Amino acid sequence: MENQKPKVLLIEDDEFLRTLVIKRLENDGFSTAVAIDGESGLAAMADTKPDLVLLDLLLPGVNGFEVLGKINQNENLRRIPVVVFSNLGQREDIEKALSLGAADYLIKANFTLDDLIVKIKQRLG
Amino acid sequence: MFGDFPRAGFSHWALVGVLTFLVLASPPVFLRFGRGAVRQVAPPTEEQIENLRQKNKELAAKNRELEAKDLELTLVNRRLAELDKVKSEFVSVASHQLRTPLAAVKWLFHMMTSGDLGSITDEQKYFLARGGESADRIIAVVNNLLDVGLAKDGAREFKFVPVNLNELVDGVVFEFYHVAKEKKIELAAEQLRSATPPVEADPVRLIMALENIVDNAIKYTKPGGKVTITINDDRINSARSTVEIVVADTGIGIPLAEQGRIFDRFFRCANAVKMVPDGIGLGLATAREIIIRHGGELRFISKEGEGTKFFLVIPARQPERISKID
Numbered sequence: 001m002e003n004q005k006p007k008v009l010l011i012e013d014d015e016f017l018r019t020l021v022i023k024r025l026e027n028d029g030f031s032t033a034v035a036i037d038g039e040s041g042l043a044a045m046a047d048t049k050p051d052l053v054l055l056d057l058l059l060p061g062v063n064g065f066e067v068l069g070k071i072n073q074n075e076n077l078r079r080i081p082v083v084v085f086s087n088l089g090q091r092e093d094i095e096k097a098l099s100l101g102a103a104d105y106l107i108k109a110n111f112t113l114d115d116l117i118v119k120i121k122q123r124l125g
Numbered sequence: 126m127f128g129d130f131p132r133a134g135f136s137h138w139a140l141v142g143v144l145t146f147l148v149l150a151s152p153p154v155f156l157r158f159g160r161g162a163v164r165q166v167a168p169p170t171e172e173q174i175e176n177l178r179q180k181n182k183e184l185a186a187k188n189r190e191l192e193a194k195d196l197e198l199t200l201v202n203r204r205l206a207e208l209d210k211v212k213s214e215f216v217s218v219a220s221h222q223l224r225t226p227l228a229a230v231k232w233l234f235h236m237m238t239s240g241d242l243g244s245i246t247d248e249q250k251y252f253l254a255r256g257g258e259s260a261d262r263i264i265a266v267v268n269n270l271l272d273v274g275l276a277k278d279g280a281r282e283f284k285f286v287p288v289n290l291n292e293l294v295d296g297v298v299f300e301f302y303h304v305a306k307e308k309k310i311e312l313a314a315e316q317l318r319s320a321t322p323p324v325e326a327d328p329v330r331l332i333m334a335l336e337n338i339v340d341n342a343i344k345y346t347k348p349g350g351k352v353t354i355t356i357n358d359d360r361i362n363s364a365r366s367t368v369e370i371v372v373a374d375t376g377i378g379i380p381l382a383e384q385g386r387i388f389d390r391f392f393r394c395a396n397a398v399k400m401v402p403d404g405i406g407l408g409l410a411t412a413r414e415i416i417i418r419h420g421g422e423l424r425f426i427s428k429e430g431e432g433t434k435f436f437l438v439i440p441a442r443q444p445e446r447i448s449k450i451d
């Protein structure tokens with residue numbers, strides 16, 4: 001039953017990181033969607049209606065903070081939890097992301113993908 | 126109306142004369158107010174005028190000098206603000222640039238180790254796990270370097286909020302539970318007897334400082350040893366209200382000859398290097414920086430071969446000036 005799998009949208013510009021995360025998510029039974037920049041990420045969010053979004057912050061064009069801002073302004077998108085998954089790790093970055101409505105903030109290098117899966121599962125109940 | 130005047134009884138004309146006299150005699154009347162008043166009124170001599178002109182000129186010159194200094198300071202200040210911004214950006218970019226490939230390497234090792242990318246032999250698994258550990262170590266080094274940058278950032282970067290130390294210590298114990306257990310070290314926190322009011326601290330930084338100390342305590346204690354964290358609030362009601370977090374271990378201790386240098390960046394004691402070859406010597410420097418920024422002090426007592434006790438002493442309240450800057 002494909003449509004019963006929880007769907008995760010990954011917005012990430014690094015091709016290799018993207019491949020690894022998608023592989024891991026699919027191994028764990030998630031259905032996935034990807035976007036490689038902020039603009040297509042927002043479009044994919046509206047199109048695919050994911051259960052959760054993993055959002056990188058440094059993206060070409062519209063960056064992750066702007067994506068959060070736009071999600072926040074949109075009635076429909078705002079309901080979807082967005083977990084920031086970035087290597088920016090300064091306090092200002094974390095606070096800014098959380099104040100823009102991010103559900104959680106994970107620093108990539110400090111987490112294994114196993115940890116990520118645990119976090120996602122917790123988030124989705 | 127002239128009752129007070131000795132010549133009040135004179136004729137009208139005489140009275141006019143007296144008035145005239147009074148006007149003419151004005152300066153002597155001032156004598157009653159003292160000599161100083163006379164001097165002020167007396168016309169200045171040429172010499173005095175010249176002197177004043179000179180002083181005026183000097184003042185004007187000093188003024189110009191001050192204005193120049195003011196401008197100079199403004200420019201220096203602006204330059205410092207710019208440098209601060211550049212540094213902050215550097216830390217931000219460096220963290221991102223360094224961590225991104227490291228994250229990829231780390232994930233790859235972990236995925237391969239746990240068979241996510243296909244089954245592997247036990248031998249392959251062993252080596253891949255080692256690779257994963259190496260990646261973790263590099264990441265720890267990068268994080269540590271960046272933490273030092275963060276700890277050194279301006280006062281505005283520290284955010285002081287009420288912090289429950291019991292909870293903070295519990296969190297750190299939880300963090301190290303597995304590490305300690307794996308190394309067969311007893312790690313315990315002794316809770317405060319009574320409820321202590323929260324202290325004003327930057328929780329993220331304080332946790333970082335405490336973790337560095339506890340990490341060392343576990344690292345430099347042999348299996349079977351003990352690490353104890355105690356909160357001491359005996360001095361909370363004294364004039365300079367402080368609270369202490371004490372981390373005591375039964376580890377290798379700090380050689381007396383090297384005790385003066387342990388807070389130097391990149392310094393590592395000989396016995397520490399022998400026990401853990403690949404540390405970088407930033408943990409204590411960072412911890413100390415953080416405690417100092419809280420207005421506290423990081424002290425220790427240690428005996429080589431017997432153990433070390435670190436005292437993280439922090440004031441219960443932050444002075445206004447610090448909490449207001451933001």
